[in-house]
Structures are given as C-alpha cells and as structure tokens.
Amino acid sequence: MGLTRRQFLRWSGASTLGAVVFYGCNIPDEELQIESPLGMPEEGLALGAENWYATICGQDSGDAGVIVRVIDGRAKKIEGNPDYPINQGKHSARSEAGLQALYHPDRISSPKYRESRSGEFRDISWEEARQLLADNVSSGSTSIITNPLNGHLALLVSKFAGASGASHKAFKTVEEGVLAKVTEEVFGEKRIPDFDIANAKYILSFGADFLSTWQSPIRYASAYGEFRQGHSERGVHTHVDPRFSTTAANADNWVPIKPGGEGVLAASIAYVIMRDGLAPSAIVSKLTDGAGADYLSGFSPSAAEVHDATGLDEHRIEEMAHAFVDSHNQPSLAIGGGSAGAYTSGEFNLKAIYTLNILANNLNKSGGVIFNPESPLEALNTEEVLAAGKAATLKEINELASSGAETLIIRGANPVYGLAGNGEFASLLGNAKFVATFATSIDETTDSSNLVLPELNYLEGWGDSVPNPGPGYQVVGLQQPIVTPFAEMARSFGDEIIHLSESLGLGIVSQLGINDDPTIRGLVRNGADQLWSESRGSVTADSADGFWQGVLQRGGWWDVDAKKVSSGSINKMDNDWPSIEFGGETGDGANTFNLIPFVSNSLLDGSLSNLPWLQATPDPITSVTWEAWVEINKQTAESMDVKEGDLLELSAGGLKVKGPAYVHPGVPPWTVSMPFGQGHTVGQYASGVGENVMSVIANMIDDGTGSLAWAATRVSVRNLGNSDGERIPKFEGTVEAYEVEERHILQITGPDGDSHGHGSH
Template structure:
C-alpha cells in the first residue's frame, strides 16, 4: 500500500491520489534511487512515486484511471478504485496507456503536406508557422467542419461552439456505431440517453449479439456487473448468448445459440410468443405490452414451429430458452453487435425491448434502468453522426458543396468508412484539411496540415461517462507528466485559433485548463472557496452522487407487423458466405493497432495475434480445399482482401468471421502494411430507420490463393490437448 505524506500532497491544480485508496505494484530498487536533474520535471519529488487521477487514454465510454509516476515519468496505469464507472478495473487497452504515451512513432512536430493528398509526404513546421497557416485558412473560410470521435464535456462544448462561430458543423464519427442502440432506446424506451443495464442484480441475461464482456459499449462497466451476476450474494445468474458468430461473451455463456444473420428479432418474438402462450410470467401483465405493439394475433405468427427454419433455431430450443429466461427473474434482454448491424437492426432491437416489457424488466432492478443526464456545467456526450448522414455529407462534398476547412481530431473515417462511400475522395474535395492526433492515421495521411496532439495523460479535460452507471457522474482529467513531445491539446488549438481569428466571438478563457476549471466552478462552486473543491475533484478523478434517471416514456410507433426481413448485399449464389466483422478485445476498430503490446495480445477465441485471419467452419474449409494457415481471397460486391484461414469448430457453416483493425497504410512501424481492412470491402447499406452502417449485411465469396502463412497463435500444434494414443515417453537425466 502506498502512503502519501502531507508534503507530497501538493500543487493544487494537479492534486494527487491519496495513497490510502491506491494499491501499487512494488517498484524495482533502481526506481527509488535519487537522481540529480539538470531540469527537474514539474511536480516531481526525486526517487518517489506520485499517483494522479485522470481520464483513461483508450476508451470513450468514460473510465477513470490513476497513473503512477516516478521522477516525472509515467510508469503504470491502474483503474481509479473510487470511480463508479470502472471501480478500479481496466481492460487491456486501458492498461496500454503508458505504451501509447512513450510510443516512438508519436507525432512530435507539425507537418505540412507536400505532393499529392494521401501520399503521406510532409515537411516539418515550427508550431508558430503552423498556427499562422491555420489562422490564415480560417480567416478566409466561409464555413468550417469539425470531425471528432465521441467526446463530451468542455472539449465537446468548444468544438460545437467553434463550429458555430465559423458557420460550420460538428460531426462525430464512430467506426462501430452505438447509434442503432441509441435509436432502440429512444423508440422503445423514450429516452435520449443510453439506459443502464443492471447486470449485477439480474438473475438471467438473454443477449442477442451484444459482446458486452469484450468490446460492446462499456465492457469494463458491464464486466464488473457480470462478476456480481455470477458470484454475488444471490443465485448464480444464467447467461444465454444468441448470435451468428461466437463472441467472447458467447464463449462465457451457459448456453450459446446460433441464429441466422438478421433473424434475431424473429427469434426474440418467438420467445415472447412462448412466454405468452404458456403463461410463463405467472400473471397477465405481459398482455398490455403485447397489445400495444400489435396484439396476440400478430405475436402468434412467430410461434416456434413457424420460425424455426427462418431463424435456424429448432422449435424445442426456442421453448427451452423462453422457459429458462422467464423462470430466472429479474431478467435482462439486450441487443447489440450483428443483431443491430443488419438492415433490419432497429426492428430486431425493438423486438428485444418487448421481451423486457413482457417479463417486467423495464424500469426494474435487475433490468433496464433509466440513466441520469450529466451535471449542469458538463456538456453531455455529443450524439454520434450516423453512417447515413456521413455518407450524405460525402456525396455533397463530392458535388461541390463542401466546407472550406475541415478539422479532424481523434477520428479516422477514411479508414473506417466503406470504400464505396468514396469518403477519402470527398475529404480531398475540401480545400484545406487539418488533422490533429498523436499518431498518423489514414485520415491524417490525407490532411494538408498535421498537428501533433497531446496524449490523454498530458492534457486537461472533463467528461460525462456514456453510458452512466445508473448514477450521475462527472469525470475530470489532468496532466500527469510534462508533455513528452511538443504537442498541443485539441481544445487548446481551437481556442488559440479562435482568439486569433475571431476574438469578438471567442470565449473568455484562453486555455483548456481555464475552461475546464470554469466549468467545474459552475457545477460545483457554490459558496466559499472553490480552490479546495477543485483540488478534491482532481484528487478523486471527478464527483458523483446517487441521482437516478427518472423514468422511461416509450412511444408506440413500432409494432410486431413492422419486423422486416433482413436484406444483404450480394447474390446468394455468387456470394454464399455471410461476412461477420468483429472487434477484437485488443485492437478494437484499429485505433490501438499502432501499439505492439496490443498487436501481441491474443484474441480470446483463437489466440491469434499480429495479422488478419478468417474464422471458417472446418467442413466449409474442407469444401474449399483449404486448411489452417492457407491464405484466401475474400471478395464482396464492393471490394476484396486476403486473410489467413483459422478453422474454427464454433463457426457455423456459411459464416465467416474477420477481425477489424488491420490494413493500415499510416501509423508507424507496428501498424503499417499489416493484414487487411475488412471495413473497406463492406457494402454501404444502412439500418432502416436508424441510419447506422449495416456492417453485418454483406455477403462474400472465399477463394483459395495457393499461398500459405503461419498463423501467429498460442495454439502452435494441431493437437493442443496432447490426447494422442501414442505412449508417454519418460526422459531421465541419466
């Protein structure tokens, strides 16, 4: 246990985490040796460790961390034990914050493009020259578009206000969108915020494609709840996972159920029909829920024997699922992943919401609970721009209706948007593009001016977790070290340019620190000296209370008869395989692929690292004449790429799974020219009624290439269990 004395708890604006709340790893002896600095790092006490609370560097859902520093250098990242979202826990990406901070390929100086856009050739600039160039282009611009990843708090407020001051707009890009789940919550529950999934208090979970233990929405928050669900004081919870490709959550389930792609909604309605027909809830409270969305006659059209062939789930299995789910209440039904990424994904999600209503899980402990909004003074998370809206912007830009300047931060739409959208060409039609980031990306590679950003551990900020953990939480971010490179934060760049070009509309504060502190004072100031409260906010990583989110108020615009059949890109004969892209626990959507530690983190299902593989059913592989390690070409209507075969006994015939995250041209030695980008080959189909990318609606053809590549996996022998009939040989030392 680390113990901090009063003299070490110092420096107001960068207050420390108290040792009583932090458990640290024992430091090597060499780290305790006092050194003599020519220039001593700011706030460093030679030879002694200091802990700082700040925001997680690699998640957008709102985790808080504490960073251990010695002699002004970050050494270790741990979860903030007091923070309600992650309660001291972190996933593997969050743990890699130190690696990304000291990455040798970090951008360290501004750059100006020379040559063609996308060629990746730049000249270095001084910061003063770069800012003068930015100010010049903004002065001449009639409109400015800002594109960011998901953001909230002061950073979001500045981005939105800056775009408004320059007659533009703020677009928020998510590679794998949460927009469909948000639309499900809005249409089915009547709320604009993501609901709280009370996993910890549920007795059963019926998950349709949501990989909530690995990559979906807020996996650290959900994994904590899952631990209580499995090992809490009550009965051990039961998890049933329904999906076309086995996910990490599916591998942890009590029961895993294959369903044909896009038929999750039909299966959910069939389960609901069994619950109604057999009176499994023990009351008739389900009747109002069913009557509000089409009535019992409409539901009876989904009786198990009528949808078994359609869904790929036997009628008897549907009945078993319904009985198990209904008998273990409170229960929670959720939808995510490929279930919401089919063209009928919104319908699938609303069918799952109906299941919750029938068993009484909406607004109930152990079910779906409304989340509160952020505290006054904290800008809520900006709702991500849908794929449909981004594709529409790209078409408008290509047609000549583009802004004069685009500023891109922490987003890589050139990589993540399907090539069929021509987003790279659309970005190229904008006269001047500014990219801000810590490392090169496909989008920054197409910029005219590239500005190095500070790392999350080097900058000021605040945030509203998304989703909230069932209570109101405000998070705060502070620098834990002196900047490692000469970067500037996104907010500071905008404020500097704003005050230079349009001082009459610029806010009173000129730096992110001042802006964040002003917002904190608005939220928590009250009467008396705010400085002590400010120190507490930084020390704790934020503030929270027990305020809950009120109630749900669903609309009844959807009914059972509206459930659409899934639509797919590609003829079933020419493209016989369903392509299911998925996020790996380490690389996610590719943002972490520059980090060698993430590249080397094994996939939990296949143990594969460092490359792009394709999961193929062994019988399908035999029919194709391929085996593990063979390289195949995967072709869709909109592109093609190569991947290495991994014969997976849990893959269904007709389904191929390909991880997202590889196939970059920019980003450093561990990222470039490695694997393939499956997203580029997807069809630009949208989820009807929600506008999200239907990334699970593409068919593909698989063709051998007669090439072989050894898969980098932990499972290096065909018979990993060593269960051959050959006798065991004892080797002696004689």
C-alpha cells in the first residue's frame, strides 16, 4: 500500500543523536516524520524502498514547502509539506512539474564554450570552465545577474560581489519593484507583509491575481477557503481589475476599471471615508497633515476627472467606500499589485490602495496587514542581502548597461527573452566581452553566451529560504538534495561561486566561517547551528547534529511566537493627480485597445515554458493550452467580425505580436489581454509555441520607481482571419464562453451542515 503524506517513516537516527522535540506543528509528531538522507540515495539500491524527503520548491511562487516521494533513488511524486507554514500541505501543478524539470531531456550535460557568440559550442571540462571564468572576472569589470536570491545564497553572492568589485542585480520578467518600494513608503517595512485573508470579513483587491500567480498564491488560496467557509459568516470580496482574472472570477463583485485608474479609485474611496467621518480622526489627521477630507477633494467621486480615469460613477464609488469600513465587514483588507502597479502611475496606485488599510485601522491586527519580522539569522538582514532578493527595475537595468561591464555572469534569469528589446539590456549583452551563464537547460540567454555551466536542479542541491512574504512570524525553510544529480556534470551555483572566490583570493570562506566545509551546504549548516543555539521554535534538540536532522525532517524551522510588534508608521498621503500615460498606439480608434498582459497560471512569466506538463495545463479562465491567445470582448469581436480562433495581430508603435482570438463576454470592451510565457525561440518544448507578448510592450516606466510599466501599452488590433480553420487548443473543445444569466441560488446546506430552505443571490 502506498504511503500518504501523513504516513512517513520514523527517523531512524534519533536514538544516536539525542532527543529532538517538535513544536508548533499542525499534525501530531508521531504522524509526521519525514526522513532526511544521512547519505545520498543512489538509483538501483534498496529496490522497492520508499522514502519521503522534505525540501523547498524551487520553481513556484512563494517558496512553498514540499515533500518528495523517492523510490529506488528516483523522485516519483511531489506534494505539499503538511507542516510547512507557507502552504501547510497545499501545492500547485507548478510544484508537481518539478519532476519534469529534474528529468528533462534538455538538461545541460557538460560545460560548453565558444569564443565567438555566433560560433558553435564545444564541450569542455569543469577545470577549463573554471579557469575561463576566473581569468575573465579578474581581468575586467563584472556584473552578475541572477534570479531574486534568498537565504544564504543571497549572502554568498552579495559577499562575492562586494569583495570582487562586481555589481549584482536580480532580474525577474514581471518584477514587483513598485510593491517593495510602496511597502517601505506606506508602512515603513522592508519586507512584504502577510495579508491575513483567512480572518478578514471584507477584501477589496486591485489588480493582484492572488488566487493564481501573485506573490504567494498557494498560501493565499488556502486562506481564501477559510475566508469563504471557515467562519460563521461568509467573507465578501470585491476585485478591481481591467481583466477578468482567476481572482476576479472568484470575487462576489468584479469592477472592470479603466486601466491606470486604480489609484484614483482608491484615493476617491479614501476621500469618502474621511468626508463621512468613517475613520479615526487621529489617523485622518496624520494622513492629511491636519487638513482632513479637503486634502483629497480633487478625488471626490463627483469630479468629472475621477469618472474619466476610472469609468465608475459617484454612487458606485461611495458604495465601495462604505462597504469597506462598514462595521459588519470588519476586519476589512485592501490588497494591490499586478497590473495595478504596472502603469506610469503604479507607485501612486499602490500607495493609495495600501493607505486604505491605515484608514481601516487593521495594521498588525487579525484580518489585516501583518508585518513580517526580520530573519532570526542576523547575517541575512543586511541591506545587501535584502537587495539581492529584490528584482531590479528597468531603470536599474538600463543604468547597469551604461556601466561598461566586460564580463557578465548570469544565473536563473532569462533577460534576453524577458525584456524582448525593452530597455538597454541588449547593449549590455552586446558590449560585454565574455558572458557566462549557469543554467539547467538552454534558453535564449544561455544561447547568447560564451560559456554555459550546467547547474543542479533544486531537488539536487542544498539551500535555504527566508520566505518573503512570510506568514507573519520567523520562518527558515531548508532545501536538501533528495536524489543524486541526474546530469552528472551539473554543479551547485553556490559551490562554484565559493570556488571562484577562492581562486581569486577573496577570503570569503574565512569571512563566512565555513573553512571546515567550504560549500553552500556548510553555509546552510552554519545557519542551522545558529538556530539551534536559540533553543526555541518548532525544533529543539540536545545537540547541533540532532537539530540539523530535525530541521531537515520538517523542511525547516519556524517560531510562531516570533512576530513583529510594530504597528507601522503613518505618513502623509499623496494628493497630486497621477500621471497616467500610455505608449504604443495613439488615438481612440475603433480598433485601438489597452493591452493588459497577465502572468500565466501554469507557465508564470515564461520560466516554466519548457515543461510539457505545464504547457498542457488548462488556463483556469479560458481552458486554453499550448498557446498564447488574445482575449477580446464578445460584442467588440462581433463588430470586427472576429470569431474564436481567428488570428489577431496586435500592433504598437511598429511592434507586432499575433495570437488566436478567444472571444469572451467578461473582457471589458476597451481592453484586450494576452498571457506572458510563450513565444520562446529556444527549447524543445518551449520554442514554436505562440508569441511573446513582451515584444510589443512599449518602453514605459513607472514614474516613481523606474519599473517597467508593462500594462501601459495601447495596441491596434487587426483580424488576419483563419483560412486554415484552425481551432484554438482548449480543454472545452468548441464550446464558446458565454454569460450565465443571474439565477436564484438555493442554499441546501448551511455552514453547520444543516439544511436551509432560503436562497440567496
């Protein structure tokens, strides 16, 4: 009989390492014993033996904890870790597809080199690759571009950059630089807060598709279940978004706002709350510098400018404001992100949205905005380490391009695809004399390199994570190798940075105190030893070795009592009218629309496009697979003689992208939408599938942060027809999307399981 995730093997080494005690666990200790390997399991040994190992998912949003079923040394199944605080046993299709990433046929098998980037790669040894890398780093200026880093790997790379004189920037196609800056400006916090969705009674969200891809969607979706069904009264949710997203589809009320007007709406809501005396006077005084509601009079819902920016009438705005602070709806919670922060007014938008939480007086309170504490490991709280986890803005990438770096080291990032011509990265790449990439498989950026170094998959290597956002208390997740490396010549990026630092004589090993074990494992183990010395939290033990095994079994360490006690700071609101500008096509012609790109539920920003399981995962709104489609309003489609499957060409300032039409009544008539993630030119499963929407995004930035304003593009749409009669590939087959008439819903089971004869709308 197969094991369930609650039926794990007991830890056989407990008796030799001393007593290990687990606290703060959601499942009784005797039911959850995840066995960590004392030595790496090898394929072909212990035939039929089945083990479960805890680690951190390296390819999903939000640093979810997972457990991996291993039989005969091969990983067979990935599930959520029932005890890990971030996801508490829940997981996504993206997590499960980690197996395909591990055993992918396109895994890079050995280091590859070419002197000219237009030449052919040849296989070389690791010794030759290491020498090439060291020679080029030592001979000129170096820039390092990675995915946003966390934990001790962030510490290591920041130390290396400081010691070698290199610059380091984190890159993410759809970065949240606006959210990070606004969190600090509005709340005075350097870490993204936790949103206590589970205990809220009313949620007002703007743009953030938190039930699908935004920030920590697995955690949020689980909390949303509690919000809806975990209390005596069902929570109420209003979602403001120019696209009918997964989150919009689950809300009670969807408000299809005009693109860019989210901040104006939030400021208008704040004005009504102040004007009608619905917020504490002391808070209003601080937000307005004593001026009261008059401070925001320019955002009165009766103002013509407010209607023009939002498309909403005065009554609707006042209704939303009163609902947000209604005593029966407390605690209420405002959340903003995604497209709401991706305009030229992105910073203004999010600042206005998050200020609503201050008016609701919900900071660090149940059902509100919960601030996250610092890491229990002091070395991970420095500005340099925190910066390593924040994706660079387009402005920062452009500034990096002007630095004249001669050597580029790129890891876990694909800016050639992700920027698709936006900004100055192309010149940075073109002017560099030597480009080295660490990767598990070839993508557009590795294909533009001189040196390609095969990296371990996250299921093969060591690491740790301080989740950001966290759950409101201290958490350190542990990543451990659960199988032997599938690609024999793959190496750990962290280990190679340590080796490079030693080759250059930087002394980082001594600085980090890992002389006895100069590896990323040694660095992670040092952190675990520091946690052991604290004698608190979810795992305690008589010895450091016992503690180490305990945290590997649990998948990490956390202390539910280690919370941030700050109630946040209150700063004066912005009351200047925001600059809402759009690039691309000008004018308001009949076939001109706002383009609202969105992060793919399965492929994210394109980083997972090489995994067939995820290509074949139906989109939750359209059920489309293996394609990059264009969502268009049904009535608009009829006026343009567009039918489902017709090829639509989107043009913006000479840039063009194409995709099959998906006709949908839930698309606002002033927008079209297209997912990120497709249109790759490299990769057995990624290339030749759809087109890259980034290639038509106008080069616009948010005024306040310098982030790419990826939702600030207007496009003209042309119907190219469908002469071949090709159908759009979707799970629903030929069934078209249609609007369901409002019906009387009969509730047959109440929250306590009792039958009821009354209905609701």
